[in-house]
Amino acid sequence: MSSKITIIGAGSVGSTIAYNLSNNDLASEIVLIDINKEKVEGEVMDIVQGTSFRNPISIVAGDYEDAKDSDIVIITSGIARKPGQTRIELTQTNVNILKSITPQIVKEAPNALYIIVSNPVDIMTYVFTKISGLPENQIIGSGTLLDTARLRFGLSEHFEVAQKNIHAYVFGEHGDTSFVPWSCADVSGASLDDYAEMMRHLGKEPKPLDKAGMEEYVHKSGGIVIAKKGATFYAVSVAVCKLCGMLLSAYDSIATVSSVMHGEYGIEDVAISTLTLVGPNGVQGKVPLKLTDEEVAKLQKSANSLKEVISQIEL
Template structure:
């Protein structure tokens, strides 16, 4: 596939995204940009020296102007979350970084689709949407794609079934107010509860699902990984590369990405994750998913929590 992807930020996440992309047939040109010139050059050299084992690919350390002609720009810049620190505590520092990056990269690549990965990702997506001047369809927050992947991993381990057979999602903020709309969660075409009964009838040794424990697993995984090894970057990189593949494909796909809400579920002027149609033209619109009233209220609670943070940040 002949496409150009620029990554802003060569920290653990940005560099791992570049490495993961270099191992897949998603991009033929990768540009990695970081304020730390020495580090970005080292990352590119390390990655490039492994590309002899694949079809030719160009990967370079560049400046903002080198992003010209990019199909996708991925923004990962920001201060990393420290052990015990919430994503929201990072907010103003990373907002300021985003404000310095946006005009420079948008000038170089005004037609690219932008994938925002920097945390807190819903706030960063909102900020970029407000200050970039780009059409909203070009701006995609990575949102709860990673949370959804964690959910499917947990359900797969619990029910001993392939993740490919699981259609369950995490909605809301990528953070503490996220939730699982179980009303729309299915395994092989049947609801979670029905699948449990089916598995038992087939003689499988499965336990009834503790849904609260599963949500805790999803929400606490990132913090646990950070406590154990200092950062999370493998799974989020795979999730972002999957998203790159989606937007470079010939048709649309449904994903839990973060984008601006315009009255869906009664929510306005905030970015969070619900089922969204995404494809080569970016965000195509929200896909209404069946949810009960409690789940809709949980989504509104998540939106309100994000709005409280937005009200406290300086966008000027």
């Protein structure tokens, strides 16, 4: 596959995405851009020296003009939350960074599909949609793709079944107000309760599923990793590379990514994650999965929490 992917930001997440891309066949060209020239050059040198074990690929430490003709641009720039810093302060700082990046990259790659990874990702996706001037279908926030992966891992461990057989999702913001629409969760077409009963007939004894505990696991996983090793970047980079694969495929896929809502579930003018049809033409629209009234209320609450933050920042 011949495609060009540009990554803005060579921190832990951006450089790990570049490394993962260098080990698969999604891209023939990778451009890594960062304000810290020494850092980005070092990252590229380290990555490119391992590519002798694969088919030839171009990886460069570049500037914005090197992003010309990119098929995908991934934005990871931003800073982590500092001790004592409020969520609003962090959001404004990262929004300001995005506002400085956007005109420079959009000028060079106006036809690319953009994946927003920078946190808070839903707000950054919304801001980029508002300020970039690009059609909305070209803009995809990584959203709860990682949260969904964490959920499926947790359920896989619980039921002792391969993650590929689990269809369960995390909706809402990539944050504390996200939730699992359990009414739609299944294992190979069977509801979680039905699957547990089926396993008992096969001589297995799955433990009762603590749904609240599983949601807490999803919510707190990132914080636990950060407390133990300082940052999270492996799992999110795999999720983003998976999303790149969806965007470069021949057919559309369905994923929990963040995009601006236009009345779905009674929600307007905010970017949030629900099931979304994505593919070579970017975002094709939200998939109208039937939720319970309680689940719709949770989604609306999550959207309102994001709107409250947006109302307090300067776009």
